[in-house]
Amino acid sequence: MLPFFRRKAESQPTGxxxxxxxxxxxxxxxxxxxxxxxxGTAESLARSTNxxxxxxxxxxxxxxxxxxxxxxxxxxxxxLVNENVPVLNLHFYFAVRGGFxxxxxxxxxxxxxxxxxxxxxxxxxGANVAxxxxxxxxxxxxxxxxxxxxxxxxxEKRGNWTLARALCEQAKAEGWADDWxxxxxxxxxxxxxxxxQD
Numbered sequence: 214m215l216p217f218f219r220r221k222a223e224s225q226p227t228g229x230x231x232x233x234x235x236x237x238x239x240x241x242x243x244x245x246x247x248x249x250x251x252x253g254t255a256e257s258l259a260r261s262t263n264x265x266x267x268x269x270x271x272x273x274x275x276x277x278x279x280x281x282x283x284x285x286x287x288x289x290x291x292x293l294v295n296e297n298v299p300v301l302n303l304h305f306y307f308a309v310r311g312g313f314x315x316x317x318x319x320x321x322x323x324x325x326x327x328x329x330x331x332x333x334x335x336x337x338x339g340a341n342v343a344x345x346x347x348x349x350x351x352x353x354x355x356x357x358x359x360x361x362x363x364x365x366x367x368x369e370k371r372g373n374w375t376l377a378r379a380l381c382e383q384a385k386a387e388g389w390a391d392d393w394x395x396x397x398x399x400x401x402x403x404x405x406x407x408x409x410q411d
Contacts, residue, residue: 223279230260230289231256231260239387240255242282243270244256246274248273250383255270255410256271258270259286262293263293263298264291264294265306267289267290267293268286268287268305268313269288270286271283271290271310272313277317277320280313280316280317280320290306301344301345303335303338304335307331307335307338307358308360310332311327311328311335311359312328312359323358328363329364331360331369332359332363334360336361339360339383339387347388354390355389355390356389357389358384361381361384361389361391365377365380368380369400378404381400385397
């Protein structure tokens, strides 16, 4: 079992969370903004046991006046994260979750911490997911990694240059697409400049 899981698979509550968590007006609002290419209803995604589906639905609620509904969906999705969820679903879920919270980092005091937790959890899956991308014939390449990229940016803004560099090194070692050498070189210059100031 991967170390970041907080819970084992457990039976889901028997209550109707969709009806209990949202008012009829909120149902209508969510359905009104949900417009996937292939059709379908927001309710069908909201009732899913796959956290990635709820994350995908939350992405439709990015406007400031709707974000509280997105937070509710992500809270529900968090309860569905367990060792039985496919690692690729978790990879994409934590990317979406992190991006959603990061968007509101300057509005809600908890948002940046939640974004960082999401990116850290996505990074915790990194080696396994990179292996999947490398070996799966439908992918055949390793894409960019939202968690590594965004957490590097966050740590640079915090002045945690050594940690930002370590994230670049780890992402590069796992094979994630990005210009990691450029980022490492830029960070090294910053660290060298800081040493000369001491």
